[in-house]
Amino acid sequence: MITLKNIEKVYRTSSIETLALTRLNLHIQAGEFISIMGPSGCGKSTLLNLMGLLDAPSQGQVEISGQAVTQYRDKELARLRNQRIGFIFQSFHLINDLSVLDNVEIPLLYRKGDATGASRRQLAGEALERVGLSNRMKHFPSQLSGGQKQRVAIARAIVGRPDIILADEPTGNLDSAMGTEIMNILQQLKADGSTIVMVTHDETMAKRTQRLVRLFDGAVVGDSVLGSEGKKV
Numbered sequence: 597m598i599t600l601k602n603i604e605k606v607y608r609t610s611s612i613e614t615l616a617l618t619r620l621n622l623h624i625q626a627g628e629f630i631s632i633m634g635p636s637g638c639g640k641s642t643l644l645n646l647m648g649l650l651d652a653p654s655q656g657q658v659e660i661s662g663q664a665v666t667q668y669r670d671k672e673l674a675r676l677r678n679q680r681i682g683f684i685f686q687s688f689h690l691i692n693d694l695s696v697l698d699n700v701e702i703p704l705l706y707r708k709g710d711a712t713g714a715s716r717r718q719l720a721g722e723a724l725e726r727v728g729l730s731n732r733m734k735h736f737p738s739q740l741s742g743g744q745k746q747r748v749a750i751a752r753a754i755v756g757r758p759d760i761i762l763a764d765e766p767t768g769n770l771d772s773a774m775g776t777e778i779m780n781i782l783q784q785l786k787a788d789g790s791t792i793v794m795v796t797h798d799e800t801m802a803k804r805t806q807r808l809v810r811l812f813d814g815a816v817v818g819d820s821v822l823g824s825e826g827k828k829v
């Protein structure tokens with residue numbers, strides 16, 4: 597589903613060069629739920645940004661479903677991102693003066709074709725149902741708990757039915773009960789067929805995924821399959 601081949605990522609700012617990823621190879625299969633762990637600054641966000649086609653590697657190839665996207669133009673990348681990838685962030689990134697329903701509709705505004713107002717509302721309503729928030733559609737983000745905000749953000753991520761979900765510390769701002777709730781929803785999305793890549797600092801959350809990749813200094817230093825009990829197999 598997502599293949600990274602010999603990736604190198606260098607950030608250049610005036611005279612400073614930072615090597616964020618180096619000789620990184622990773623293959624993620626369709627339907628996997630995988631967590632990425634590692635100390636701050638080891639390249640986790642950079643890796644997620646490359647998989648999400650938000651940034652390009654300095655060297656190497658990014659492939660989505662076997663298609664190398666490195667040569668794609670911005671417009672093609674944007675289209676692919678819009679159709680196939682849903683993003684979830686630690687800090688939710690909801691728009692405070694839009695209702696829950698309007699927030700969830702946002703990704704559909706960037707789609708051409710059949711998305712009329714009525715069909716957008718219907719799709720957004722269905723996405724909110726999947727995260728158990730049908731009863732909060734007219735609320736505003738400030739009226740929700742952190743866990744509810746993240747559920748709205750998940751609804752927004754899945755409203756366009758992407759097959760890949762990228763989550764950057766989705767439980768990082770939540771207490772453990774709310775974090776567990778978010779993990780339950782992600783596990784349900786995985787069961788329904790989504791491929792999910794989650795960056796986390798939380799071992800407990802990582803153990804609820806099927807595979808744990810550890811990064812250090814921009815390279816993969818560990819890659820283990822987790823059993824259903826979260827143990828190494």
Ligand code: ADP
Pocket residue numbers: 607608609614615616634635636637638639640641642643
């Ligand atoms: P993590 O998500 O694991 O904390 P990042 O991917 O954010 O790590 O960062 C990896 C390295 O790249 C760090 O040394 C960071 O300072 C650097 N870096 C990240 N983004 C930029 C940027 N836009 N410009 C320059 N350096 C960056």
Ligand code: ADP
Pocket residue numbers: 641645650684685686687688689764765
């Ligand atoms: P944090 O996890 O510290 O809250 P964010 O979730 O805000 O950080 O951002 C994680 C990464 O995603 C950053 O590298 C940022 O540039 C990128 N990003 C944040 N918001 C958006 C967005 N709306 N669309 C695309 N990329 C974003």
